[in-house]
Amino acid sequence: MTMRSGYEEPGATVLVAGATGGVGQLVTAKLLDRGYKVRALSRSGDKVQQLFGGAEGLSAAIADLREPSSLPAALEGVDVVVCATGTTAFPSKRWDGGNNPEQTDYVSVRNLVRACPPSLKRFVLTTSAGVERSGQFPFSILNLFGVLKYKRMGEQELEGSGLPYVIVRPNRLTDGPYTSYDINTLLRNTSGSRQDITLSPKDDLMGETSRIAVAEAIVQLLPLDFVEGRHFSIGSKQGDGPGQDAAKWRDLFAACAQQPQRAGVA
Numbered sequence: 001m002t003m004r005s006g007y008e009e010p011g012a013t014v015l016v017a018g019a020t021g022g023v024g025q026l027v028t029a030k031l032l033d034r035g036y037k038v039r040a041l042s043r044s045g046d047k048v049q050q051l052f053g054g055a056e057g058l059s060a061a062i063a064d065l066r067e068p069s070s071l072p073a074a075l076e077g078v079d080v081v082v083c084a085t086g087t088t089a090f091p092s093k094r095w096d097g098g099n100n101p102e103q104t105d106y107v108s109v110r111n112l113v114r115a116c117p118p119s120l121k122r123f124v125l126t127t128s129a130g131v132e133r134s135g136q137f138p139f140s141i142l143n144l145f146g147v148l149k150y151k152r153m154g155e156q157e158l159e160g161s162g163l164p165y166v167i168v169r170p171n172r173l174t175d176g177p178y179t180s181y182d183i184n185t186l187l188r189n190t191s192g193s194r195q196d197i198t199l200s201p202k203d204d205l206m207g208e209t210s211r212i213a214v215a216e217a218i219v220q221l222l223p224l225d226f227v228e229g230r231h232f233s234i235g236s237k238q239g240d241g242p243g244q245d246a247a248k249w250r251d252l253f254a255a256c257a258q259q260p261q262r263a264g265v266a
């Protein structure tokens with residue numbers, strides 16, 4: 001596979017959709033810390049300002065992903081897209097205005113995928129454990145309002161788009177969202193004694209995943225060519241883990257990428 005250059009270089013511009021959310025805020029802070037430029041996409045300019053106001057290398061794109069007309073301007077000059085948007089699996093205030101799983105996990109992802117220029121270097125989509133097991137307990141309960149079905153439909157939209165993609169599927173998320181309004185404080189959070197990582201090419205994990213681990217995995221996979229077109233299920237477990245060591249992350253991804261993703265799928 002040829003190496004696509006550009007996205008891994010400091011100075012590359014990454015659009016983070018869901019930048020004000022739990023995973024998105026950590027991805028944004030980590031990318032800024034490592035010299036990337038980040039365009040934080042949110043429906044709320046106030047939230048972006050509160051979380052990241054004044055950070056060097058940060059710009060904001062105020063857009064609702066359900067509204068395709070707002071997306072071309074947000075994507076102008078972007079090298080990489082990281083999408084970590086979401087809503088609750090069950091009815092809540094966050095569904096107000098129709099922002100339910102169908103609209104957030106499928107329609108919005110579809111709109112973002114379709115708005116990307118063909119020159120995009122990489123699209124990293126965060127979905128969930130259980131997208132291929134939505135009929136099986138306990139995922140069948142989580143999927144009562146369709147969240148896993150719609151997340152899988154979002155994945156399929158990306159898989160069929162022709163864009164270079166990576167899909168990350170966490171278990172139930174822990175650690176965050178954080179309410180600190182300071183990037184350095186945000187970066188100092190840890191997942192305690194559960195810093196080790198399980199990666200799987202199949203949708204076969206259960207348990208918990210630290211948002212810190214998901215964000216670090218996303219940042220670490222950006223320069224790796226061999227992860228392209230792959231799905232990675234990610235879990236957190238007791239132990240030290242790779243931390244921010246690029247060589248250790250590369251080994252973890254490489255071991256996972258050598259295995260088949262699903263029965264019969266290379």
Ligand SMILES: NC(=O)c1ccc[n+]([C@@H]2O[C@H](COP(=O)([O-])OP(=O)(O)OC[C@H]3O[C@@H](n4cnc5c(N)ncnc54)[C@H](OP(=O)(O)O)[C@@H]3O)[C@@H](O)[C@H]2O)c1
Nearest residue numbers: 018020021022023042043064065085086127128171172173
């Ligand atoms: N919670 C779990 O246990 C769990 C488990 C597995 C996977 N996941 C998935 O992992 C991902 C990250 O989860 P998280 O809990 O860290 O995220 P989160 O805190 O729920 O943040 C989601 C973000 O999505 C943005 N968003 C929602 N609707 C939008 C729209 N119509 N247009 C633009 N932005 C929109 C919101 O930003 P604004 O309000 O600023 O617009 C929000 O900050 C999500 O896909 C989630 O479904 C979650």
